[in-house]
Amino acid sequence: MTMALIEVEGLRKDFTVTRKTGVLRRARAVVHAVDGLTFSVERGEIVGYIGPNGAGKSTTVKMLTGILVPTAGRISVGGLVPTDRRTELARRIGVLFGQRVQLWWDLPLIESFELLRHMYRVGADRYRENLATFRELLELDPFLGTPVRQLSLGQRVRGELTAAMLHDPEILFLDEPTIGLDIVAKQRVREFLLRANREHGVTVLLTTHDLADIERLARRILIIDHGRLIYDGELEALKRRFGPRRVLVVDLVEPAPPLRVDGGEVVRTDGPRQWIAFDGDRITAAALIAAVTAVAAVRDLTLEEPEIESVVREIYAGRARPEAGPIRGS
């Protein structure tokens, strides 16, 4: 049996939290930050790792990169046990912690790259080549000579991404790579990651709060809540499975009472506009449109697809949660 690039089995991390309850009294409580995770990631995958705040995402990434020792369970990243071989693993992975600065604050951006080049012993030719690529893709040139402390957040994140990838890592662990970025910067970062994945086969595991990241980047997602994996599978399958009903928005020629059509249900009206929810598995959009146009004069219509945002919100809220074990999407 061949091993996957990342293998996690029965992973657990408990934290002991002490809380003051009196002058000298302290209460100790054990928090299960990660509570029995099992998953694997194959080479070349882009996997989105999502969950609400405090779900255990960052804790997992820390364990995968070797800077946190699991309480129980087994991890193998590129065939290595991260905490035992942290330094060796460091050469093969790129890490980006969203709220941490790994660039040197007082130095011009290019100086940080030079330093990393020496730390990772990147050959001169390869360094030049990689840097040229990143300069072009991430448009670094205008601020390459600017001290990191003076960079805007978007510029800094682009610098951080370059820093994480100068040594051609096989695996990228990105913790909130697009946090705080504007739409243009987000787009640039996403395109960059897609390209690294397509052209160099870089495996990417990213945590994010921005579900648009997931939608653009990852075909597969892992959803974690309270330290447990509650979904592992394709994004599309998730939408199909848990997606709220699709909604057909119709603009009638004249205001009318809620329309009555088979397979659809008017959930909202606003003047001549009506929102008709329907179950995509039971009736096709085309059939519903035909049914609507048969009973009313329609001027315009649009179809609202289920947003992953609302899908995930429902899962977090527990409405769509399975009773036991993670769901494996097809």
Next chain:
Amino acid sequence: MLASLRADLAMARRGYARYAAYPGAALAGIFTNTVFGFMRAFILLALYQQRANIGGYDASAAVTYVWVGQALLMTVFMWGWLDIAVRIRTGDIATDLVRPIHPLRAALGFDLGRAAYHIVFRGIPPFVVGMAFFPVRLPSEIAVWIAFLVSLVLAVVVSFFFRVLYNVVGFWTTDVRGTMMLGGIIANLFSGFLIPVSFFPDWLAAIARATPFPSIVQTPIDIFVGTVSGPAIVGALVTQIAWAIALGLAARWTFDLGVRRLVVQGG
């Protein structure tokens, strides 16, 4: 081997550049160092009105001692250095741990670069001012200059590991400042920065000499002034090397212990 030396050099260069980025701070620092140099030199000269020789130093040797001490103050940077403690507190230390080289190795490279900047821009200017106003003596032999430079590098290394020791306290407590202040007071006294260790009563001098602190300040100054000369220089350098190794091992061990605590318990 060559590649790793190049990495050290690359880090030293950036350590230098980090401080060179703030010339205003250097200017203010030069002013302060110079003013304190004047105060200390005048106090000592007043003392020498009463006696011609104290603890083996004549008046000229004593003012030289003061001005070399002022020049080395920032270079060896015994107190007030919290680079590692701050990274522990903010959690940025995590990014140091996912690098392929040991964080202390990188930090030492940086620190040697910083020291090079400080000796040139914070050390030499006050010294030149001191030379203009006081009977400061310069070594006449090139060999002494070389020994002084070697001793200075060793002093920075010993000082670095001492600083690491009060910084790593941050792995266990958020109050690093208290430890640093305590360490600073002891280091100030025992290193011979305030007054030469040989000015102390014998029992206190004996205690001071049993600590690594004279290796940080007293030793390079004594070589410069000439109170340690000839074969004694070799002994002084060997003592410095021994302290560098001992504190280096202690620093590495406590740092790794702190990291282990961090990675087991979480930040």
